[in-house]
Amino acid sequence: MPVDAAYAHLSDNLLIATILAYAAAMLLYAVEYAFGDRGRVAAAAALTTPDAARVLVGAGGPAIPPSTGDTPTGGTATDGAVRPRTAAFGRMAIFLTVVGWIMHLGCLTSRGLAVGRAPWGNMYEFAVAATLVAVTGYLVLLSRQPVRYLGAFVMLPVVLLLGLGGTVLYVPAAPLLPALQSYWLWIHVSMITLACGIMLVGFATSVLYLLRARYERRTAVGRPVHFPTTLGVRLPAADRLERLTFRVIAFGFPILTFAVIAGAIWAEAAWGRYWGWDPKETWAFITWVIYAAYLHARSTAGWRGRGAIGIALLGWAAMMFNLFGVNLLISGFHSYSGLS
Amino acid sequence: MTVLDRGAGDAGARLSTVPPGDAPGSAPPGPVPAGPLALLRRSWRQLTSMRTALLLLFLLAVAAVPGSVLPQRGLNQIKVDDYFAQHPHLAPVLDRLSLFDTFAAPWFAGIYLLLFVSLIGCLSSRVPQHGRALLRRPPDTPRHLDRLPQSAEFRTDAEVETVAASIHSGLRRARWRVERRAEADGAVTLSAEKGYLRETGNLLFHLALVVLLFAIAMGGLFGWKATVLVTEGDGFCDSVSSYDAFEPGRLVDGQHLPPFCVRLDDFTAGYVPGTSQPASFHARIRYAAGAAEPDRPYDLRVNSPLRTAGTRVYLLGHGFSPVITVTDPTGQVFSGPSAFLPADATLASTGAVKLPDARPKQIGLDGVFTPDRDPADRLGLRSLSPRPLDPGLSIRVYEGDLGLDSGAPQSVYSLDAGRIAAKRLRLAALADGRPARVVIGPGQSVRLADGTTVRFDGYREWARIQVGRDPGQVPALGSAAVMVLGLLLSLRVRRRRVWFRFSPAESAGGPRRTLVAAGGLARDDAEAFGPEFVRVVQSAQGGRSGAG
Numbered sequence: 001m002p003v004d005a006a007y008a009h010l011s012d013n014l015l016i017a018t019i020l021a022y023a024a025a026m027l028l029y030a031v032e033y034a035f036g037d038r039g040r041v042a043a044a045a046a047l048t049t050p051d052a053a054r055v056l057v058g059a060g061g062p063a064i065p066p067s068t069g070d071t072p073t074g075g076t077a078t079d080g081a082v083r084p085r086t087a088a089f090g091r092m093a094i095f096l097t098v099v100g101w102i103m104h105l106g107c108l109t110s111r112g113l114a115v116g117r118a119p120w121g122n123m124y125e126f127a128v129a130a131t132l133v134a135v136t137g138y139l140v141l142l143s144r145q146p147v148r149y150l151g152a153f154v155m156l157p158v159v160l161l162l163g164l165g166g167t168v169l170y171v172p173a174a175p176l177l178p179a180l181q182s183y184w185l186w187i188h189v190s191m192i193t194l195a196c197g198i199m200l201v202g203f204a205t206s207v208l209y210l211l212r213a214r215y216e217r218r219t220a221v222g223r224p225v226h227f228p229t230t231l232g233v234r235l236p237a238a239d240r241l242e243r244l245t246f247r248v249i250a251f252g253f254p255i256l257t258f259a260v261i262a263g264a265i266w267a268e269a270a271w272g273r274y275w276g277w278d279p280k281e282t283w284a285f286i287t288w289v290i291y292a293a294y295l296h297a298r299s300t301a302g303w304r305g306r307g308a309i310g311i312a313l314l315g316w317a318a319m320m321f322n323l324f325g326v327n328l329l330i331s332g333f334h335s336y337s338g339l340s
Numbered sequence: 341m342t343v344l345d346r347g348a349g350d351a352g353a354r355l356s357t358v359p360p361g362d363a364p365g366s367a368p369p370g371p372v373p374a375g376p377l378a379l380l381r382r383s384w385r386q387l388t389s390m391r392t393a394l395l396l397l398f399l400l401a402v403a404a405v406p407g408s409v410l411p412q413r414g415l416n417q418i419k420v421d422d423y424f425a426q427h428p429h430l431a432p433v434l435d436r437l438s439l440f441d442t443f444a445a446p447w448f449a450g451i452y453l454l455l456f457v458s459l460i461g462c463l464s465s466r467v468p469q470h471g472r473a474l475l476r477r478p479p480d481t482p483r484h485l486d487r488l489p490q491s492a493e494f495r496t497d498a499e500v501e502t503v504a505a506s507i508h509s510g511l512r513r514a515r516w517r518v519e520r521r522a523e524a525d526g527a528v529t530l531s532a533e534k535g536y537l538r539e540t541g542n543l544l545f546h547l548a549l550v551v552l553l554f555a556i557a558m559g560g561l562f563g564w565k566a567t568v569l570v571t572e573g574d575g576f577c578d579s580v581s582s583y584d585a586f587e588p589g590r591l592v593d594g595q596h597l598p599p600f601c602v603r604l605d606d607f608t609a610g611y612v613p614g615t616s617q618p619a620s621f622h623a624r625i626r627y628a629a630g631a632a633e634p635d636r637p638y639d640l641r642v643n644s645p646l647r648t649a650g651t652r653v654y655l656l657g658h659g660f661s662p663v664i665t666v667t668d669p670t671g672q673v674f675s676g677p678s679a680f681l682p683a684d685a686t687l688a689s690t691g692a693v694k695l696p697d698a699r700p701k702q703i704g705l706d707g708v709f710t711p712d713r714d715p716a717d718r719l720g721l722r723s724l725s726p727r728p729l730d731p732g733l734s735i736r737v738y739e740g741d742l743g744l745d746s747g748a749p750q751s752v753y754s755l756d757a758g759r760i761a762a763k764r765l766r767l768a769a770l771a772d773g774r775p776a777r778v779v780i781g782p783g784q785s786v787r788l789a790d791g792t793t794v795r796f797d798g799y800r801e802w803a804r805i806q807v808g809r810d811p812g813q814v815p816a817l818g819s820a821a822v823m824v825l826g827l828l829l830s831l832r833v834r835r836r837r838v839w840f841r842f843s844p845a846e847s848a849g850g851p852r853r854t855l856v857a858a859g860g861l862a863r864d865d866a867e868a869f870g871p872e873f874v875r876v877v878q879s880a881q882g883g884r885s886g887a888g
């Protein structure tokens with residue numbers, strides 16, 4: 001099917017607008033984060049759900065002493081003193097994120113209309129789709145939990161990936177090669193995109209965990225904290241970030257597993273073997289094994305916390321390497337990038 | 341496992357079958373017994389521990405890296421040869437470490453075999469343990485429910501018995517497994533547990549991993565695959581000699597492949613209109629299971645292999661076979677298509693024709709076929725696109741000794757360069773005395789000085805077809821599906837417990853006469869369990885206060 005130039009052009013313009021909106025949102029998140037001492041982000045973060053539940057249930061009966069397990073330690077405050085100006089930055093940031101998200105969706109949709117197929121047929125389109133999943137995931141999380149503190153940390157890799165996609169990886173709209181015309185491939189790439197977007201959020205929470213944990217370790221023994229550890233002041237308790245990371249990765253891992261399997265099913269039909277240790281497959285394997293190791297580490301004495309989170313970061317690094325490094329540095333069977 | 345406050349008793353015990361001594365927060369092991377048997381037992385415990393599993397998983401990931409960085413024999417022998425040429429000192433060292441066959445290397449096998457021994461050992465204790473847990477009744481109610489991560493208290497007007505019975509049935513309706521017990525002081529307790537599927541899912545996942553490994557091994561032992569290049573109008577039958585490349589499994593006897601025949605009737609490549617981008621490849625084939633004449637038709641496409649009871653047939657690539665007719669000075673006619681190999685995306689293809697029976701001298705041709713000849717290229721080596729819009733053949737004709745009887749193997753796609761250099765095979769002369777290097781179109785011919793004529797009749801297309809069997813493939817797919825199912829259960833289901841204690845309050849007989857204490861505990865995911873606990877308590881409370 002030929003390419004519809006008008007849609008292709010629209011898509012390219014929307015990409016630029018999206019990047020601008022996200023970049024602006026990132027700055028505003030950062031401003032709120034940096035200057036919003038005792039702002040809503042901090043206040044909300046201090047209210048952990050288990051405690052909220054306890055208050056609720058306890059209301060009917062005698063007072064129940066607060067447990068020690070789940071309360072955040074140090075740093076955060078519940079006095080509710082909201083500095084309206086910095087909170088306004090945060091609201092502005094969310095507004096821009098939503099506007100950016102709509103344009104992002106438009107960018108991907110018009111690309112799909114331009115080429116008359118699912119718009120994740122090459123690395124450029126893949127980057128656009130995966131980041132859309134990440135921002136969607138962040139917005140969904142935001143609608144359920146006070147996670148605005150995540151904003152800047154999700155937006156940063158998203159803007160970088162989109163920027164990289166729009167420059168280094170960009171390929172003009174074009175239809176797919178015959179080997180790529182398969183619904184299993186469609187499922188495979190959709191699922192990888194989904195998993196990648198989810199793991200991006202898990203990556204952001206892992207980094208925040210490390211910051212916060214370091215902050216807690218230092219303040220616990222009264223040692224001074226320096227930048228960037230100071231960023232930990234306004235984060236929820238390390239414990240909570242650790243569990244949030246686990247929930248995100250535990251959500252993404254079965255999807256990643258299914259994505260790899262769908263890829264194997266497609267490879268069997270296209271190339272006559274379901275697994276051939278082609279570099280792309282090898283790195284998918286490495287990524288999968290590392291994330292499996294993360295899930296293991298979390299149940300292994302002495303590994304929950306910093307050790308496990310370190311493995312999660314490695315998993316993300318392997319995933320990114322598979323996305324960019326393998327296509328650009330190692331040539332394989334997967335002639336997928338559209339670059340040559 | 342969740343770390344509990346003092347006083348919570350063994351409320352959190354046996355929430356999972358993570359090997360003891362491994363779970364976060366568990367106590368360090370006590371004094372170590374001596375003796376060879378104890379040592380053996382200790383090593384076994386070590387091997388099947390979570391820590392070892394973690395280490396081996398990590399090693400496995402690291403061990404796979406060289407397989408993506410260095411060229412691999414299994415993927416591309418030519419790249420390996422290039423690497424040897426470029427790094428003459430390093431390459432043999434790497435080769436001795438099997439780094440060009442990473443995924444068949446003994447050390448790689450060592451890692452994953454150890455991992456699977458560990459896994460099987462681990463499962464052999466976890467599966468029975470979980471089996472017992474499935475039969476066991478939920479544990480006793482801890483003394484101090486208020487020390488559990490989740491707890492609540494309320495009073496109601498109804499009798500202890502009535503409240504307990506109503507909450508009991510409410511929990512049963514919500515599919516909790518409930519155990520009612522009476523305590524010495526007249527209190528009644530309910531222990532309830534849910535989410536056994538989490539552990540079941542986890543074990544299913546790990547079991548499926550083992551099955552997957554066996555399925556892969558089965559493919560490696562009993563599977564085989566072969567590729568063959570078939571020109572339109574040609575065919576092949578299953579025998580090792582008819583294949584261009586044959587990769588048997590370790591236990592496959594190449595002499596006894598099940599009979600299977602394929603004939604290629606027609607190949608068509610479709611292109612995006614106005615461009616040279618391929619849009620579709622179709623190979624119309626006929627096949628027969630058995631040595632019979634192939635008769636059943638199939639439309640073979642990329643992504644759409646032919647799957648018969650055992651053998652599967654894939655379309656992997658395509659190219660052109662120029663049809664060339666050579667008449668030697670004695671009047672013998674040699675005619676037929678010869679497959680040329682594509683050198684680039686425009687399908688400019690190189691190949692050779694060898695005529696050892698030509699007289700008085702043997703004749704050899706080599707050259708380039710261009711499906712869409714670039715008029716600007718006088719040598720006729722460049723093609724503008726892969727579409728056969730204006731085919732051309734740029735060819736050289738040699739005479740002399742092809743060297744086919746020398747015993748040394750030769751590529752069918754090129755003439756022996758050594759013989760040309762040694763002038764045993766010489767470039768022939770045209771009728772006008774110029775060297776026999778010409779560019780001709782379909783239907784055109786050239787005449788050599790000695791009377792030989794070479795005519796370019798046209799072209800046919802060929803398809804590269806892979807035939808193979810992998811008896812492990814379906815089991816592998818099945819176990820992969822079970823893996824995903826197991827993971828979903830294991831990572832989405834929460835194992836959790838709640839307890840209720842109903843005790844008579846001081847104002848016995850009057851209103852608010854029953855004190856209800858509740859406590860709850862979940863493995864992981866405290867955030868998500870909080871709201872559920874609230875709901876459980878609220879429905880217990882709500883269900884009562886109205887009736888009380």
Ligand code: HEM
Nearest residue numbers: 292295299356358388389390393455458459462542545830
């Ligand atoms: C063959 C390599 C292995 C892989 C790829 C693997 C993968 C995984 C994954 C992805 C999980 C988390 C999901 C789940 O809970 O189902 C997990 C959990 C678990 N694995 Fe493995 N595993 C492997 C080997 C082992 C071995 C050798 C052991 C024995 C020590 C083991 C014991 C466990 C246990 C106890 C859990 C549950 C942890 C928990 O409930 O928190 N695994 N494994």
